[in-house]
Amino acid sequence: MRRDIFQAVADPTRRAIVLLLAVQAMTPNSIAEHFDTTRQAVSKHLRILSECELVKQQQQGREIYYHLEAEKMKEIEAWLEKFRQIWQTRFSQLDEVLEQLKKKR
Amino acid sequence: MRRDIFQAVADPTRRAIVLLLAVQAMTPNSIAEHFDTTRQAVSKHLRILSECELVKQQQQGREIYYHLEAEKMKEIEAWLEKFRQIWQTRFSQLDEVLEQLKKKR
DNA sequence: TATATAAGCAACCATTTGGTTTCGCAAATA
DNA sequence: TATTTGCGAAACCAAATGGTTGCTTATATA
Numbered sequence: 001m002r003r004d005i006f007q008a009v010a011d012p013t014r015r016a017i018v019l020l021l022a023v024q025a026m027t028p029n030s031i032a033e034h035f036d037t038t039r040q041a042v043s044k045h046l047r048i049l050s051e052c053e054l055v056k057q058q059q060q061g062r063e064i065y066y067h068l069e070a071e072k073m074k075e076i077e078a079w080l081e082k083f084r085q086i087w088q089t090r091f092s093q094l095d096e097v098l099e100q101l102k103k104k105r
Numbered sequence: 106m107r108r109d110i111f112q113a114v115a116d117p118t119r120r121a122i123v124l125l126l127a128v129q130a131m132t133p134n135s136i137a138e139h140f141d142t143t144r145q146a147v148s149k150h151l152r153i154l155s156e157c158e159l160v161k162q163q164q165q166g167r168e169i170y171y172h173l174e175a176e177k178m179k180e181i182e183a184w185l186e187k188f189r190q191i192w193q194t195r196f197s198q199l200d201e202v203l204e205q206l207k208k209k210r
Numbered sequence: 211t212a213t214a215t216a217a218g219c220a221a222c223c224a225t226t227t228g229g230t231t232t233c234g235c236a237a238a239t240a
Numbered sequence: 241t242a243t244t245t246g247c248g249a250a251a252c253c254a255a256a257t258g259g260t261t262g263c264t265t266a267t268a269t270a
Contacts, residue, residue: 010115022191062216062267070192086127087175167237167246
């Protein structure tokens with residue numbers, strides 16, 4: 001079972017949940033109220049978000065507050081950064097080549 | 106059929122393909138050589154990447170070069186930025202509240 | 211104490227996914 | 241011209257996904 005943050009954020013409902021939880025910790029029921037879906041469906045999304053540790057639970061009486069582990073988002077940034085480096089290096093290499101061609105003329 | 110960039114980069118093989126194509130445009134066969142998979146499987150991934158316009162084709166004889174549309178990556182950055190703003194605002198609001206409490210004492 | 215509420219869990223279902231094999235077409239090459 | 245090569249498309253398959261309904265447990269409240 002693939003379960004990484006990219007998989008977690010692939011679903012639009014889960015992305016919306018992440019943004020919701022970025023504002024404040026919430027219970028499954030209160031999250032579900034923001035969407036056109038059932039609590040159980042939200043619960044499943046929360047489980048996936050929990051499994052890749054993007055979200056943590058905090059029991060409070062019979063309610064469970066889910067709050068965001070914002071640090072985890074850095075994994076996405078890290079990949080983007082990796083991409084950006086490759087993309088930039090690619091151009092700088094081209095620059096070097098062009099620079100070489102210039103000198104030879 | 107959901108087909109957005111988040112869906113596109115949800116698969117680890119597709120993320121690897123994106124990084125490969127960030128270095129240089131490649132044909133399906135040469136891409137497949139970098140992975141433990143068939144050309145057809147790569148072809149399917151390329152189709153998905155094409156559908157969300159993260160990749161463009163360029164026919165050259167009987168070969169088709171796939172190159173990255175790096176601009177598309179900004180959609181991921183945009184969402185991350187949105188998240189970051191919410192996350193930061195959340196803290197600045199807390200700061201304001203604390204600031205208020207301080208003054209009242 | 212009886213009832214209402216919050217939530218996880220399991221079973222089920224339709225659809226999507228990632229992969230394979232097979233095929234046909236077009237371009238290159240012998 | 242005959243053959244090889246590069247490719248997409250279609251048919252098929254097992255597994256995963258997103259959703260539903262029904263159940264149980266635990267906490268709060270009348």
